[in-house]
Amino acid sequence: MASQQQLSAIKGAKVLMVGAGGIGCELLKTLALSGFQDIHIIDMDTIEVSNLNRQFLFRKSHVGLSKAKVARDAVLRFRPNVSITSYHANVKNQEFNVDFFKQFSVVLNGLDNLDARRHVNRLCLAADVPLVESGTTGFLGQVTVHVKGKTECYECQPKPAPKTYPVCTITSTPSKFVHCIVWAKDLLFAKLFGDKNQENDLNVRSSDPASSSDHAEDIFELNKDETIEHYGRRVFDHVFGYNIEVALSNEDTWKNRNKPRPIYSRDILPDEPTKQNGNADKNCATDGQSLISAMASLGMKNPQEIWSLMENSRIFIEAIKLFFTKREKDVGNLAFDKDDQLAVEFVTAAANIRAESFGIPMHSLFESKGIAGNIVHAVATTNAIIAGLIVIEAIKVLQNDANNYRMTYCLEHPSRKMLLMPVEPFEPNKSCYVCSETPLSLEINTHSAKLRDLVEKIVKAKLGMNFPLIMHGAALLYEVGDDLDEDMVANYNANLEKVLSELPSPVVSGTILSVEDLQQELSCNINVKHRDEFDEEKEPDGMVLSGWQETSLEKGDSSKTLGNGESTSKTLPSTKDADKNDDTDIVVSGRKRKLDEASSAVDISSEANSSKKPEVLDDDDDDLVMLDDGDSAINKKKRLQ
Ligand SMILES: Nc1ncnc2c1ncn2[C@@H]1O[C@H](COP(=O)(O)OP(=O)(O)OP(=O)(O)O)[C@@H](O)[C@H]1O
Numbered sequence: 001m002a003s004q005q006q007l008s009a010i011k012g013a014k015v016l017m018v019g020a021g022g023i024g025c026e027l028l029k030t031l032a033l034s035g036f037q038d039i040h041i042i043d044m045d046t047i048e049v050s051n052l053n054r055q056f057l058f059r060k061s062h063v064g065l066s067k068a069k070v071a072r073d074a075v076l077r078f079r080p081n082v083s084i085t086s087y088h089a090n091v092k093n094q095e096f097n098v099d100f101f102k103q104f105s106v107v108l109n110g111l112d113n114l115d116a117r118r119h120v121n122r123l124c125l126a127a128d129v130p131l132v133e134s135g136t137t138g139f140l141g142q143v144t145v146h147v148k149g150k151t152e153c154y155e156c157q158p159k160p161a162p163k164t165y166p167v168c169t170i171t172s173t174p175s176k177f178v179h180c181i182v183w184a185k186d187l188l189f190a191k192l193f194g195d196k197n198q199e200n201d202l203n204v205r206s207s208d209p210a211s212s213s214d215h216a217e218d219i220f221e222l223n224k225d226e227t228i229e230h231y232g233r234r235v236f237d238h239v240f241g242y243n244i245e246v247a248l249s250n251e252d253t254w255k256n257r258n259k260p261r262p263i264y265s266r267d268i269l270p271d272e273p274t275k276q277n278g279n280a281d282k283n284c285a286t287d288g289q290s291l292i293s294a295m296a297s298l299g300m301k302n303p304q305e306i307w308s309l310m311e312n313s314r315i316f317i318e319a320i321k322l323f324f325t326k327r328e329k330d331v332g333n334l335a336f337d338k339d340d341q342l343a344v345e346f347v348t349a350a351a352n353i354r355a356e357s358f359g360i361p362m363h364s365l366f367e368s369k370g371i372a373g374n375i376v377h378a379v380a381t382t383n384a385i386i387a388g389l390i391v392i393e394a395i396k397v398l399q400n401d402a403n404n405y406r407m408t409y410c411l412e413h414p415s416r417k418m419l420l421m422p423v424e425p426f427e428p429n430k431s432c433y434v435c436s437e438t439p440l441s442l443e444i445n446t447h448s449a450k451l452r453d454l455v456e457k458i459v460k461a462k463l464g465m466n467f468p469l470i471m472h473g474a475a476l477l478y479e480v481g482d483d484l485d486e487d488m489v490a491n492y493n494a495n496l497e498k499v500l501s502e503l504p505s506p507v508v509s510g511t512i513l514s515v516e517d518l519q520q521e522l523s524c525n526i527n528v529k530h531r532d533e534f535d536e537e538k539e540p541d542g543m544v545l546s547g548w549q550e551t552s553l554e555k556g557d558s559s560k561t562l563g564n565g566e567s568t569s570k571t572l573p574s575t576k577d578a579d580k581n582d583d584t585d586i587v588v589s590g591r592k593r594k595l596d597e598a599s600s601a602v603d604i605s606s607e608a609n610s611s612k613k614p615e616v617l618d619d620d621d622d623d624l625v626m627l628d629d630g631d632s633a634i635n636k637k638k639r640l641q
């Protein structure tokens with residue numbers, strides 16, 4: 001039961017929820033049932049069939065409609081007096097500026113990606129509105145509180161980068177099925193159906209100057225006078241046959257590894273073109289891309305079945321045919337999407353054929369889709385628990401009850417008899433460039449890097465700015481905005497193509513650049529240092545930003561890497577290799593907190609050998625929570641008083 005004070009805090013609050021998905025549906029219901037009177041919801045998505053199992057405010061008839069609006073309508077049916085305002089929009093839109101955020105007492109995130117979370121964090125800091133942040137992955141979840149000046153902001157700790165693999169493992173020496181999946185989706189799929197101008201490492205290992213022109217780069221182009229069947233077989237033979245033979249010729253590679261076997265289509269598939277079973281016309285008649293399917297075309301139904309090498313080969317050729325005949329317009333623009341049936345079929349087949357070649361067990365379409373999309377199946381109960389915890393923290397925030405703020409982690413296995421692990425939040429990180437004034441430093445070749453490189457690789461990609469403004473002293477070098485006149489736009493575009501040291505106000509070693517995002521009201525200084533050379537493998541951007549860093553999930557893996565999924569991906573938690581460890585710590589975004597520091601509100605009874613080492617990754621490419629060995633350094637960090 002809420003106290004009178006709590007009730008009045010709740011009643012007087014104006015709350016912004018961002019995200020009306022798995023956590024969001026639970027959260028909206030809990031807020032309304034807890035007595036909140038004025039709730040605003042932003043969500044950019046429409047409802048999909050796959051949401052219905054857990055996003056319980058939605059029904060089949062709502063598929064295709066705005067999540068924010070349908071969630072609002074559903075809750076109004078049982079709490080008609082609550083004021084709920086919905087926005088079917090991206091929270092990064094300009095309309096949601098600092099003034100918009102300022103009207104709220106607290107912001108509650110139920111998002112699924114790092115980019116949007118970082119953006120909301122910045123707006124909350126700029127508007128000085130507390131943020132309660134959350135995430136779930138399967139049984140695992142977390143709720144954290146961020147209050148400007150009192151606790152860490154969401155970006156005080158560097159976030160782990162998505163899991164990545166060295167390029168050579170993917171292109172030449174796969175040893176796990178996931179390596180074959182990454183190869184199939186990030187290299188082969190991208191090469192055949194994606195943007196041709198994108199850099200692609202697919203062919204690096206097979207370029208043999210002595211080889212015939214047949215094996216040159218244009219192997220992946222469909223010739224005008226050839227059938228798609230012929231083209232599909234040509235690609236098949238190149239990537240599964242010829243490339244493997246080239247790789248085999250390098251004896252050293254295989255000294256301590258099992259040799260792969262080349263696979264040619266003529267040995268697997270009969271000579272005549274792949275026969276369709278008559279369902280192809282059904283594909284033809286459908287209008288939605290999700291219904292165009294190589295499996296349907298070939299009369300294969302069970303996604304849980306592991307296909308034979310022949311079936312994989314038939315799917316491979318059939319999927320290419322369908323892309324080039326039924327989805328011609330998409331070819332050249334496609335990015336792998338786990339919800340694109342034909343893309344998943346192609347990637348499964350290609351990964352399986354490669355796996356077979358390297359002696360790696362093949363997988364079903366269902367399993368491949370999970371690996372390719374980094375899917376951990378959502379658990380409705382976890383979302384409900386997390387939503388409840390968000391509301392508990394929101395009420396504390398509304399009462400300004402800073403001593404009792406908690407970050408709470410929902411674990412998969414009990415640790416010292418607890419599944420919910422509350423931890424006191426830490427003070428802001430004094431060297432966080434987002435919530436403190438700490439300058440960053442950038443090593444870059446000022447004689448060869450262009451302003452465009454700096455804008456794309458650092459300001460947008462690393463610093464997450466949407467509307468950047470870059471100044472050198474009083475000189476404005478670059479700016480983005482709707483209200484710029486043509487001359488200014490032309491001037492900035494010209495600057496983008498200039499080398500840093502040749503800009504109207506030259507950027508050289510020792511220059512301090514001031515970078516600002518007008519929407520996020522975030523500004524920071526970057527100290528520039530010239531450096532001639534960069535290691536292509538270790539520093540692929542050709543520049544190094546420090547004072548800010550991503551933590552890699554795979555330790556000791558410093559080479560150029562390829563990732564497994566960065567879109568709606570969720571990374572698989574791994575508990576199976578867990579060590580038994582009595583003195584368990586919680587690692588938050590790569591830094592550790594002793595359980596001894598957990599809230600005294602919870603009885604931490606010591607239970608020897610009770611704790612496994614679950615690794616918790618919440619949605620998409622964000623927070624890492626890991627139970628792991630001790631590290632006393634973190635104990636030196638001051639807790640929030
Ligand atoms: N930039 C953004 N602006 C507004 N809403 C966003 C933004 N980014 C993500 N969201 C919303 O956050 C919600 C996250 O919910 P959830 O994690 O359950 O994802 P989902 O897309 O519903 O499910 P799944 O990814 O498992 O299919 C989604 O409804 C999504 O539309």
Ligand SMILES: [Zn+2]
Pocket residue numbers: 152153154155156157428429432433434435436
């Ligand atoms: Zn910070």
